Amino acid sequence: MFWSGELAGVTHDDTMTVDGAAGQPGTRHIGPAARRVKVDWRYTKFVGLMRLLLPASAMILAATVIVWPSFNVTDSNNVVDFEAIPGLLHDDRPTMSNARFLGTDKDGNPFTVTAEIAWQEQGYEDLIYMEVLQGDMMMEDGMWATIWSDRGVYDQVGQLLIVESNVNVFTDEGYELHSDYALIDLDQAIAEGHMPVRGQGPAGLIDAQGFRITDNGDRLFFDGRVHLTIYPGVEE
Template sequence: MSLHADSSSAPPQERHPNGRHLRGPRRGPFADHTHFVSVMKIALPALAALLLGLVVVWPKLSRMDSGFKLGFASLSPKSVDTLVMKNARYFGVDESNRPFAVTADTATQVPGNQDLIQLVNPKADFTSSSGANIVVDAVAGIYHQSSKVLDLSGGVNLYHDTGYEIHTPTATVELNNNAARGFEPVEGHGPQGEIRSAGFEITGKRHDITFTGKSQLNLRAVSHKAQGKGQGKGAKTR
């Protein structure tokens, strides 16, 4: 009895035209290792380049987190028409070259009019031609730059270095000639007593305080020495 191999289940083999059998591609551990080396030749340089880039960029990224970030904002023309200054200070001289100063917590330029400045808590300090120092403050004000006129409102307080202090709702100070006036009820007091009037003026070379309109003065008793010392200065009614 002879045995015969069943060739029906064996996979067919390709033959070379010269009749020799062809073998398929080799598979094994060496082939996988070669493929791995080829991939690493590309991946390792790319990874090294990425790490080098992070080393260069990282310090810049860390500074951005802890520092100021600056940028440009898209502002409309209307949003830049108004200029605001905190703790504003303005110094000038009057027509006689005497200095004056105007200060405010906030100064805002009126939109459309560069001559007008709105002031919050304004204060004006000027010296009269007679050498008297006058200080005026208020809750609000508008300063006219060209004419050097200060319109005060919201409650005005005026202090004269002769000892007088007056209070009135509104007042106008003309810094160019160191004059001031008000046309609303006035309450004040000083060395001579207390006074109420319909208004006041500080004008003229002597810069006395003149109370205008219907006035009421409650006098204090003063010595003749004090009267002589204060002669020429102080308040008077009209």
């Protein structure tokens, strides 16, 4: 379903752009075989930004399964039950306002997750809904990353996290990722999005109509018409 598709772009004096349209002056056509070849280190490092989505989103999962269970966990499937926490009922639904969670991931990296509001709906206790959520994490190599979005839903049983509306990922090395939707399957270690996605960083820019990350971030696929711009003269 997800494939790199066509690579399209427009050349510029200060950039190198890969173009999938053959026969255009000043453009470079890359055929299907060449698409599977690593372009250069700048492209590889730049695309590495996309791989941050999976571990950064895993922070939110980690907060859910590590911190929230310290309040109350049902006997079935380790599902957090907000109703069992005193004082969290609001508008007849269990609600937590200005939630803030601190912890470490399985590798000992610290993270912080905040949400303006988190709640559960009656009859759907396996789902946790969140609004205005943000996660911050220090990666193994010392790099800092943050992810935030307007809304999120976490399926505790299926270990699925959906973030939507203004999904943004930033790192302290100048890399950014922007989209409006991402589905993260923490059990299978994959992430995907079917909305337009834009990434940028010191190495260049990339635009696509969707993406899929598999194998714990080791494999990345862009969907639809992909536009990649790589800046020249970037030092590793």
